[in-house]
Amino acid sequence: IVGVAEICERYSIATPEQLIDILGLWGDASDNIPGVPGIGEKTAAKLISTYGSVEKLLENTHELKGKQKENLENFAEQALQSKQLATIITDVPIDFEPEKLKLQSPDMEKLQELFDELEFKTFAKRMFQDAQKQSQAADQQDLFSDLSNEELDSFQEVEKHTILTTKHEYQLVDDEAAIKVLVVQLSKEKNFCFDTETTAIDAHTAELVGISFAIKAHHGWYVPMPENYHDCQQKLSHFKSLFENEAIEKTGQNLKYDIAVLKWYDIEVKGPLFDTIIAHYLLQPDQRHNMDFLAETYLNYQPVSIESLIGKKGKNQGSMRDIEVEKVKEYATEDADITLQLRQKLEQDLSSQGVRKIFDEIE
Numbered sequence: 441i442v443g444v445a446e447i448c449e450r451y452s453i454a455t456p457e458q459l460i461d462i463l464g465l466w467g468d469a470s471d472n473i474p475g476v477p478g479i480g481e482k483t484a485a486k487l488i489s490t491y492g493s494v495e496k497l498l499e500n501t502h503e504l505k506g507k508q509k510e511n512l513e514n515f516a517e518q519a520l521q522s523k524q525l526a527t528i529i530t531d532v533p534i535d536f537e538p539e540k541l542k543l544q545s546p547d548m549e550k551l552q553e554l555f556d557e558l559e560f561k562t563f564a565k566r567m568f569q570d571a572q573k574q575s576q577a578a579d580q581q582d583l584f585s586d587l588s589n590e591e592l593d594s595f596q597e598v599e600k601h602t603i604l605t606t607k608h609e610y611q612l613v614d615d616e617a618a619i620k621v622l623v624v625q626l627s628k629e630k631n632f633c634f635d636t637e638t639t640a641i642d643a644h645t646a647e648l649v650g651i652s653f654a655i656k657a658h659h660g661w662y663v664p665m666p667e668n669y670h671d672c673q674q675k676l677s678h679f680k681s682l683f684e685n686e687a688i689e690k691t692g693q694n695l696k697y698d699i700a701v702l703k704w705y706d707i708e709v710k711g712p713l714f715d716t717i718i719a720h721y722l723l724q725p726d727q728r729h730n731m732d733f734l735a736e737t738y739l740n741y742q743p744v745s746i747e748s749l750i751g752k753k754g755k756n757q758g759s760m761r762d763i764e765v766e767k768v769k770e771y772a773t774e775d776a777d778i779t780l781q782l783r784q785k786l787e788q789d790l791s792s793q794g795v796r797k798i799f800d801e802i803e
Contacts, residue, residue, distance in 0.1 A: 452489040461488045464523030465497075473525045476515045478507060494523045559727075600742040603774055608658040610773035612765065619678050622653070622661055626682055629655050631689035631714070633780035636698045637772045639759050643700035648672055649760045650768060651679070652776040657784075660773035664765050673705050686711040693717055693731050693779045716779055719786040722795045735778050738785045743778055744771045 447456050465484035467475020479487070491497040498519065501512050512519065555564040613622050626632050633654045638646035647667070654660035663679075665672045682688070683702065689712040692698050699709045717729045727733070735741045749771060750758035760768055790796040 451485040453485070454492075458488050458493070460523055460526045461492075461494045461497075463526035464494045464519055467522060468526065471525070473522050474518055475522050476511055476519050478511050483508075494519050600736060600740050602742050603744055603770060606658065606741070608660075608774075608777065610659070610769055610777070611661045612769050613661045613663045616678070619663065619675070622663070623678055623682055626653060626655070627685065627688070629688065631655075631691055631712075633691040633776045633783065634698065635692060635772060635775040635779060636701050637760050637768060638701055639761055641697075643697050644704070646701055647761070648676070648701060648705060650765075650772055651676075652769075652772040654773065654776040654780045657781050658777060660777045662769040662773045664768070667761065669705075676702075676705050676707060680707050683707050684710045689714060691716070691780060691783050693775070693782075714783055714787075716782045716786055719783070719790055719799060722799055723786065723789050723793060731775065731778060731782075734782050739778065739781055741778065743774055746771070 444456050447459065448454065451459065451462060453459070453462070462481070462484045463473060463475070465476050465479045465487060466481050467473045467479075475484075487497055488494075491500060498512065498516050501509050501516075504512065555561075613619055635652045637649040637652070639649060640646040647669075648665045650662055650664040652660055652662045663675075665675055683690070684707070690709060691714040693716045695709075695713050695715045702709055716731075716734065720727070720729045720734060727737075732743055732745070735743050747753075749763050749767060750760060787796075790799050
């Protein structure tokens with residue numbers, strides 16, 4: 441702790457108020473106090489220690505020499521103005537009631553609503569965790585001292601679900617017989633969710649690694665595709681009638697990309713579409729729309745990151761083609777599964793907020 445004695449000793453001054461004079465000469469760029477050119481902290485402290493104030497210094501510039509004397513005489517008015525700028529006014533007539541300045545416990549319910557509205561998740565987590573630790577300290581009085589641990593616990597961020605903590609059933613579908621069974625099952629549905637796994641983010645250069653499907657939460661299928669283009673096209677042909685069936689609605693996250701990829705393999709996706717990115721854009725245009733954000737926001741779920749499989753973006757990033765199929769199956773099918781669950785959440789909001797017609801007819 442720095443007190444009066446320490447300040448006076450550091451700057452060799454008689455009273456702390458003389459710091460105002462030092463700042464008048466030295467200046468402070470952060471507060472737009474210009475000071476006097478060529479005079480820094482040490483020189484300012486030495487001059488005020490000798491002369492006592494800016495005014496006394498300016499009265500005795502004849503005792504100085506060289507550039508220092510010249511600058512003080514040329515910038516005398518600026519020095520006085522700088523001192524004025526550095527002075528904190530303490531006698532402003534303000535009416536206030538001291539009792540109202542005492543710390544009080546916050547209205548937890550209103551605070552919760554505000555944090556939810558502004559999406560202050562990280563801030564809320566830090567704030568309330570710190571408050572809980574403080575409330576547990578013996579005899580410590582603070583802003584949250586009147587709150588029970590139960591109240592504070594209600595503000596703790598709930599631990600996010602992951603693929604490791606969520607029971608799920610994702611099946612690998614690779615042989616022709618299993619593919620035919622899957623196509624028959626999907627053909628009976630009014631809608632299904634799908635997601636493509638590829639080797640690139642550019643749909644025009646990407647190679648298809650596999651496709652995942654989902655029709656109910658926590659269940660799904662993954663169909664790996666061969667690397668050879670013609671072999672891949674042949675395997676995909678089993679799904680051609682399914683994707684081109686105009687009576688079945690298709691759900692996805694960024695369907696524009698998936699549709700473009702499939703078109704390179706002679707499959708034209710037809711029928712109604714439900715894109716979770718577009719749906720969320722209509723509901724919350726100022727927020728992010730990527731799957732990780734949507735999953736955490738609507739499902740309290742943290743999906744497997746692609747970086748955990750192929751590394752971070754850059755020249756050294758790997759390819760989904762190089763990852764063992766079991767890991768790709770879990771990652772890819774999770775995408776379809778989560779997208780389907782997001783659809784169920786977003787669909788309700790589209791209707792309740794009166795923008796479903798815009799989604800269906802315009803977007």
